[in-house]
Amino acid sequence: MKIAVFAGSFDPFTKGHESVVLRALPLFDKIIVAIGNNTSKNGFLSIGERIELITEVFQSETKVEIDAYEGLTVDYCKRVHANFMLRGIRTAADFEYERAVAQMNKSMLPSVESVFLLTTPELTPVNSTIVRDILRHGGDVSQFLPDKANVYKLIEKRKAKN
């Protein structure tokens, strides 16, 4: 069984991420979208909110699972018996960093292979950090997020709670 882990902080999960998962579906039997619970970075969305949004996006995809994890990605891969790590690459700068991570992961866990897909050209500039920054300043990022992931409804809900 071909199990791929698509790990990231997904804060937020963008149209670029969605496109990578959808195009990778024919390659794998299961893709786990795994939210790395990196506590040191101060996030915009909570882990719970991210899970809620990504679940909406893939509600009709039976091969996609959503999860969150702490610790090393290679340890998580071992735990869920993944044999592949799925990655999207946008730019040459991304590539250099992705290569270092993938090659070190390979040294530590040789049974897992990193597989890369490109983002589609019109989504290449869509970068989570910039999207998050716009969100923080109250800008409209709908065009960069999956149609099914209504981050604004979520933000409303959050405000209602407080």
Place this chain on the structure above:
Amino acid sequence: MKIAVFAGSFDPFTKGHESVVLRALPLFDKIIVAIGNNTSKNGFLSIGERIELITEVFQSETKVEIDAYEGLTVDYCKRVHANFMLRGIRTAADFEYERAVAQMNKSMLPSVESVFLLTTPELTPVNSTIVRDILRHGGDVSQFLPDKANVYKLIEKRKAKN
């Protein structure tokens, strides 16, 4: 009327920044040097000190205005009716980031076009982050700053106050 916004944190405003503005002057009717008031980054110079320094640099240039803003750069551009964003690029790494920002800005505000000038070769290594680091350690960075921007006089003034 051709209005360009030259946005940045300018902490400090370097000879590289000065050169970009001066060479861009013939292209535009007005260039607004706009200091992004990014409160999360801990700066070396205060916003007031940065305005003071940049004002000294362009005191005889009637087409240059100095301003500070909070929030998204695209929102600021709308407010000041800018139709261009002026950017300087130094390296390929800069370029990748600048491209992502410019293309996302273009998606959000299609009426504003990003225009790039190169830094001059001898100023290519002059990087605000490194300059700020040297300043913090008490090093001499005069050769990297505009002749008219006396950051040391400013630092003296600051010490006198405390």
Place this chain on the structure above:
Amino acid sequence: MKIAVFAGSFDPFTKGHESVVLRALPLFDKIIVAIGNNTSKNGFLSIGERIELITEVFQSETKVEIDAYEGLTVDYCKRVHANFMLRGIRTAADFEYERAVAQMNKSMLPSVESVFLLTTPELTPVNSTIVRDILRHGGDVSQFLPDKANVYKLIEKRKAKN
């Protein structure tokens, strides 16, 4: 008067090139699309054919002129009294080369400033060399070329002649 030279081999002139010229129009009083007659490279389209295609693209733009030249671009700029060179950049690799050329041009002809616009994200992969290669193999490149530039009609015409 702000005159920009947009120089290239344009073999063929793509949608990416068209987009750069159209977005640069508000910046300049005249843009000269100048086909560098580099005899050493073996082209797909003749200089005459390239002029014909680019003329079709900009027939309704009074600020755009089309020309061809031999020799150095800086010498051509002097001849047509240009004060700007317009360039589009797609990738970091492009950028490094463009920077070297622009900085050497600036050393030889300081009165001319290179101004860069980005290609739009969906046109970033559109690369003349690859397009030309597809054309040579009889592939369909219409989606990469300006709507008004019918390269296939031109190829038909060429075949009819022979």
Place this chain on the structure above:
Amino acid sequence: MKIAVFAGSFDPFTKGHESVVLRALPLFDKIIVAIGNNTSKNGFLSIGERIELITEVFQSETKVEIDAYEGLTVDYCKRVHANFMLRGIRTAADFEYERAVAQMNKSMLPSVESVFLLTTPELTPVNSTIVRDILRHGGDVSQFLPDKANVYKLIEKRKAKN
């Protein structure tokens, strides 16, 4: 059925290429190593010799087929009903070019997805162009070629014929 085309000029097929194919085997039902017959480049090995060498490398791999083709890679993919293009990437410079090619291929043939694997770190510097150059000058490149691909036996055979 998951069919991937691994296209290239493979002049010569290196240990880097071999490693990409072997690591990609679990992902696909069939991998076609397809030698692009690009007549304009002057090669070192003939197409026949390249087929001979690559066949030796994968003689025991039932999922690997070797083929040569002329014309566009996308047309070849259609012909052999491939739904994936397999690519190895070594460096950031590679990446930029690979991205342009993959994104243009995707525009022309949306049913085929490009899938990238990294070369292993110790094989990253192994570049066909440099290997070919060393071969031409009579240097020893055995360490860069698959153990089963004896290019020197082939060169001996060739000399014997002349």
Place this chain on the structure above:
Amino acid sequence: MKIAVFAGSFDPFTKGHESVVLRALPLFDKIIVAIGNNTSKNGFLSIGERIELITEVFQSETKVEIDAYEGLTVDYCKRVHANFMLRGIRTAADFEYERAVAQMNKSMLPSVESVFLLTTPELTPVNSTIVRDILRHGGDVSQFLPDKANVYKLIEKRKAKN
């Protein structure tokens, strides 16, 4: 006398760092491995622990000295009468940053020349930041560290103390 400073945060000192120093030994009369005491970054190993580990690595190399410093690297170089700064480069992204730093250092202290060696291919992905991250999560990084630098014994010792 040829004195080189090999400065870095070395948190931890990796096999990649070790390889650069060993290969540079024939070039210099003395190499000072100098730990930059950058208090703002929150480290994994204390300065004392780093000194202990690096000392173990080079205990039999009479030309290698270990030191720690605060403030600017150029000021440290002046103090120890170094005429060279030794740097290792792994990737193009590294290179761009290294170039900016080296060229600004050269402007401030023209008597010191930066000399670059490459990491060996199999050590190219070994990046201190990623290694430190793995260490923090309790992963096994022995393969990325010098054989003589037992970081785990050190961590045990640290635990024993607390």
Place this chain on the structure above:
Amino acid sequence: MKIAVFAGSFDPFTKGHESVVLRALPLFDKIIVAIGNNTSKNGFLSIGERIELITEVFQSETKVEIDAYEGLTVDYCKRVHANFMLRGIRTAADFEYERAVAQMNKSMLPSVESVFLLTTPELTPVNSTIVRDILRHGGDVSQFLPDKANVYKLIEKRKAKN
């Protein structure tokens, strides 16, 4: 004895090359500027002319020798008992290529270490290919060439002969 080979096609030898050799002099006992006689590239200057020019540049430097060679650079290094290869790097694109060459050379001839110096910022854009192109079109490249290397006198001499 520390012998470095500085190999290249040097067509022409630029101010950038000169600067690298001069700054490397304190590191080595002998630097051999070695012109690779790559017959496949069609050059502008003959090997004889290049030797003549480089000889003029270093006439007063007793540690610099000028030579030309055919075949592989590693074979040349063995022949002249060099233990170092000296390289200048200008840009990230250069770096990627230089790294591949250096790492393959290291695999073939482990006793020779590649040592890299940076070009100075103002010489970074000076690229032999562009300089040669300007020379071919009769442009003035004096500012990019060593003061002592009068390429124009050489061209005059050449014309006089014909």
